[in-house]
Amino acid sequence: MENNFLKKEVSRRNVLKAGGIGMAGLFIGASGAGSLLSMTASADKKSTGTVSFYGKHQAGITTDTQNHLYFAALMLTTTDVADVKKLLKEWTESAASMAEGKLIGKPAENVLLPPDDTGEAAGLDASNLTMTFGVGPGFFEKLNLSSKKPKELAALPAFSFDALEEEWSGGDLCIQACADDPQVAFHAVRNLVRIARGKAQLKWTQAAFQRTKQANTESETPRNLFGFKDGTGNPDHTNNSLMNDLVWVNDGWMTGGTYMVVRRVQMFIEVWDRTAIGEQEATFGRYRDSGAPMSGKKEFDPVQIDKTDENGNKLMPADSHTALAHGDGKMKLLRRSYSYADGLDKKTGSFDAGLLFISFQKSVSNQFIPIQTRLANKDKLNEYTIHRGSAVFACLPGVKKGGWLGETLFR
């Protein structure tokens, strides 16, 4: 950190801009500086901003999606409630600090002690880091808190074609770290896991990405590894009233929280790449280039599963992914998925690549399960994908300044 009042307040990047702003003031008068300043502040949000850790809800759920994800599921190694409360308080303090782009703990002064922070994010700004914490079904069992376990936090049913592997499934706790810098996201998970030592240990992790935010494409829907725009029909995460309907729980200690489903979906990209484009589009139910549903011409045209051509044939194949996911259009959930590419699948010699599907919903039983049941039974896309991992978590309510993660659960 350099010795400059501006630099103490903001990242060096912003200082550069602020330097520019000062120049403008020199030439155009005081009012010009003000308007330019507000422009830079809002425009900067996307790339190097800060997302507050505190709020009615946790960040990382209805936050604009960042470019990188590091997801970790942990298993409790203690059954002592006091230990776990201590962990959640320490996580709160550290996460709030990292969300501001700060290192955790104190600077290393005593050479005989390990440093509080592992250090690899020193000099990097917050990069819109969010850390979202959840608890799984086993959390309540191990801590003898079954009376507090929400009904919605049940193990998911087995779906047709599931090929779940224990190494990609479950968890008593989870941390979803998202940031516009992968090193910042990894640093967050690493330090939070380090703090948990003796209380919880890693079960599985997944690094994932989506298209980088780019100047000209920020409002475009990202493409998945099948090359298709994915997320066009996602509900608007900036619409609070809609999010209250679909995402946020309003019941007991979970008020302000939500339920998270995570599925590790391997995509057989080599097989897909050998498939005719017409077949790809009929399978996905959208046109590849435009992203339009096959019942329309433009990306955001409505999905109309019963619309027919002049011969009475349905425009959207009934077994297409988009038609089945849409159903009658009444059930929605908020998706916040990322692509992964983990190199070679040693079993097949193909890429182990796919989607870390993540959805948030008020009710797993009313939202995720019926949709996934339809997809699992009939989706033509199942020829090209397989679900390798599955987990469900109750995402804790947001934290007020001075409060801590899980406070309402333990109150």
Next chain:
Amino acid sequence: MENNFLKKEVSRRNVLKAGGIGMAGLFIGASGAGSLLSMTASADKKSTGTVSFYGKHQAGITTDTQNHLYFAALMLTTTDVADVKKLLKEWTESAASMAEGKLIGKPAENVLLPPDDTGEAAGLDASNLTMTFGVGPGFFEKLNLSSKKPKELAALPAFSFDALEEEWSGGDLCIQACADDPQVAFHAVRNLVRIARGKAQLKWTQAAFQRTKQANTESETPRNLFGFKDGTGNPDHTNNSLMNDLVWVNDGWMTGGTYMVVRRVQMFIEVWDRTAIGEQEATFGRYRDSGAPMSGKKEFDPVQIDKTDENGNKLMPADSHTALAHGDGKMKLLRRSYSYADGLDKKTGSFDAGLLFISFQKSVSNQFIPIQTRLANKDKLNEYTIHRGSAVFACLPGVKKGGWLGETLFR
């Protein structure tokens, strides 16, 4: 896309910079708007630019390091030289196209055919994508080209403490794709591997990252996953004369090429994180916060391995990583390494994280091998790292427009 003429032309990031710098121009006459635009175009280079595929040397070697790497090693499945020449020509054409941010092949028109391009990078810009191609020792053996095999392209000797695994080692061909967008880097490797079908297949891959470029920190040295600045002593890759001395081969068909060493170095980050900061610094031979060698105070102070304190004790521990890597300071190589974080190491329950060490050098036997021999025998850092993978490649000379990869080899 926002409705603003500036935002249509250039990234938001650069608009802001230009806004600051060019303000004077903007307000003192109509010409200001024009100069503002041209300035933003050049300022954009770092984040969303294009690196030419063509040149005397391949890109991705002395190119400014991008934020993301996708590395792939392949094995030939043909012994037919004509097949391999065809592959190298197809790779040339596709790589040149992708380097410009274009999709490969033609747009999908016939719905009965698979698309030429897998599509997930549609709408994304070039993101400084470079693809660097190399051939391993097995390439010459399988194609019965032993007379062309460079002496420097020999299997590396076994080093002390090597724990190499076949699944992270070797390769008859390699592709190093680097970009500022992970989806762009993955897309490149995926499509190049797809083109190789029937001629070569994947052996191993590694996705990796380093700190994201940030406006204010571009000239800072990245930190590795031990939290230390890593690369301070790297030779200046923009110094052509130095690169001619250290990197570029000037001999026969390899003229303009170089040799690449790749080592997958797992770092025991949990053990490191429990180590006292004083011990960490003595092990690395640098101070963590500043990056200064222990013989100095500032990051770029010279490494002086014989400098002593007032009591005659050496300031740099003789077994520190920096002291041993430096040696007498006469042997250097160009490092271009990336960090990886592959989740859980199932053997240990710890993170499988570390460094994909990549170095380029004119002579493996004179540069990499002596340095690595010193490090392998004495480096105190060996307590915290283990080499799991190793490969060596001859990076082909650069390609002229109209030429193709490997042309001089087959001429």
